[in-house]
């Protein structure tokens with residue numbers, strides 16, 4: 001707990017272009033939660049290199065993602081927005097936690113199995129211990145809550161197991177974190193295959209709306225979205241394409257799915273898809289404008305990066321020193 005507020009930690013990888021799914025499922029919730037908690041939002045660039053990256057592209061994407069956090073409405077004065085690689089405590093705690101994590105536990109992680117299958121030529125040790133670094137991220141700041149999508153639940157469970165194991169051996173060092181999984185937008189589906197989640201690694205560009213898509217592209221993708229032959233805007237599992245579009249419209253306008261169904265009663269898919277497109281454009285336009293403005297303000301962004309790395313480092317070191325003492329590392333001599 002920092003100044004009576006509970007602590008929140010979350011992060012995103014700077015790999016690929018962010019989609020409307022990332023925004024509605026994660027970033028938007030972060031903004032809603034930011035008043036209630038003391039928040040740490042990291043660009044987890046150290047996690048990114050578990051898969052081979054082009055250095056210049058990674059650097060560019062990491063900065064664009066950090067800017068996007070701010071453009072989405074996270075005030076960097078109140079929220080600690082920083083690069084994971086700028087705080088060495090993440091790597092140091094991860095090493096210690098590696099020694100408290102079992103191979104068998106890591107072997108059960110579904111994300112590891114998926115990624116190992118997709119990158120069969122590069123199944124490195126970092127990919128295997130990815131969840132330990134994630135546990136270090138969270139435990140370093142004594143986070144109470146971690147907002148993530150459903151896909152990250154297993155990693156939260158292993159984080160809790162590692163923390164409890166450590167606490168049982170050495171006393172209450174770590175706060176045990178809870179996952180926070182939002183209701184609205186928890187799972188935005190692909191526009192081309194509504195049975196699959198919208199994902200930044202999808203090869204078909206029409207399947208996802210990217211946060212940086214221009215209005216014409218957004219409208220075209222919405223018009224091309226796969227629906228069905230029912231021709232009625234109804235919110236039901238039998239019409240997954242339409243249901244997904246209702247979810248998107250609902251998340252973008254704040255109207256409930258029931259209100260959306262009423263609004264489009266008797267109207268065709270053409271009108272509905274146009275309205276969905278308009279609603280997405282009106283949410284993304286200010287975000288894009290703000291990101292472009294911040295992009296130009298190099299001095300301001302550099303200042304944010306410097307100040308927040310220092311702030312994160314301060315809290316990280318507090319936990320790290322405690323942990324180092326507990327495991328028996330010799331004290332520093334001043």
Ligand code: ATP
Pocket residue numbers: 012013015016019021022023024025026147148149150151152185186187188189197198199200201202
């Ligand atoms: P990839 O396609 O590379 O696996 P991703 O699009 O799934 O990436 P991540 O970087 O793994 O994105 O996730 C960032 C955050 O966005 C996570 O909290 C994740 O749960 C959330 N998220 C990702 N896709 C969606 C989606 N379609 N709907 C809702 N939330 C999502």
Ligand code: LTN
Pocket residue numbers: 009010011012013044047133134137138146147148152155
């Ligand atoms: N694994 C997460 C990103 C991530 C994260 C974290 C999320 C790394 N460290 C700590 C929450 C808390 C992902 O792929 N979305």
